[in-house]
Amino acid sequence: MALSRIHPFQALFDLQRALDSSRSSDWLRGSTAARGSFPPINMFQKDDDFVAIIELPGVNKADLDIQAKGNYIRLSGTKSPSYPENVSAHRRERVFGSFDRTISVPIKINPDGIKAEYRDGVLALFIPRAEEDKPRKVQLS
Amino acid sequence: MASKQELQVQEKQEIAEGKETTIPARYFVPPTDIFEAEDALTVVMEVPGVTKDSMTVDLENDQLRIEGKIDYSNYEGMEPVYTEYNVGHYQRSFSISNKIDRDRISADLADGVLTLVLPKAEEMKPHKIKVN
Numbered sequence: 001m002a003l004s005r006i007h008p009f010q011a012l013f014d015l016q017r018a019l020d021s022s023r024s025s026d027w028l029r030g031s032t033a034a035r036g037s038f039p040p041i042n043m044f045q046k047d048d049d050f051v052a053i054i055e056l057p058g059v060n061k062a063d064l065d066i067q068a069k070g071n072y073i074r075l076s077g078t079k080s081p082s083y084p085e086n087v088s089a090h091r092r093e094r095v096f097g098s099f100d101r102t103i104s105v106p107i108k109i110n111p112d113g114i115k116a117e118y119r120d121g122v123l124a125l126f127i128p129r130a131e132e133d134k135p136r137k138v139q140l141s
Numbered sequence: 142m143a144s145k146q147e148l149q150v151q152e153k154q155e156i157a158e159g160k161e162t163t164i165p166a167r168y169f170v171p172p173t174d175i176f177e178a179e180d181a182l183t184v185v186m187e188v189p190g191v192t193k194d195s196m197t198v199d200l201e202n203d204q205l206r207i208e209g210k211i212d213y214s215n216y217e218g219m220e221p222v223y224t225e226y227n228v229g230h231y232q233r234s235f236s237i238s239n240k241i242d243r244d245r246i247s248a249d250l251a252d253g254v255l256t257l258v259l260p261k262a263e264e265m266k267p268h269k270i271k272v273n
Binding site: 011012013015016021022025027028035038039040041043044045046047050051056058059060061081083084086088089091092094097099118120121122 | 147148149150151167173174183185188189213218219220222223224225252253
């Protein structure tokens, strides 16, 4: 497969495979949170910290509420259509309504340090790990 | 809570096998609403993660083709630890049966939602049919 290595799409394919294989991850094991609620969440580790990426197309920033407490992060909001009246539908596939999801992360986080960014319909939560939870180098004396 | 419509997870749908065989990556079908008003056809499509520059909209003959690419370089240095959905580019085509005034088509991308307004050509606007 030497040829496909240089293909620019290989990087995306590798990412897709990595995302698939962590679908069966037991990272949340033991916590009350589980799969299946809206919105779907992808959680990544970046250096010592964590990043949650959530696709929320069509949700107005003002209709999005994010709360963090302890190691709980609560995401709630509404997604409402902004269609004119008196139109006739050819196709309806998008879903609308409200959501309220709590995810408990199985690590110690610094809830005050969480940063949120919403761009192009994607919400990114930067979740810093608690200082006392970060790995420390042990000095040999 | 009972009276509120609660959102359910909509599994992302992949493009059927055999259509994109040259590329070793998966494409997804964006959930789409299409509605018609008296003077225009509007196509609304969810493409989270796609920026204006990486959105392509073509109308050739009666085929409307939409392609949106995500920038996966954002994921560099990120190790997935727990995932519930996959990411990929988006692609979808429709046969537009109405005659469209091509010069007045407008496209807008906001919060990951593409809205295409395809104004109907003058001769295609509805006229009431009188029953004698």
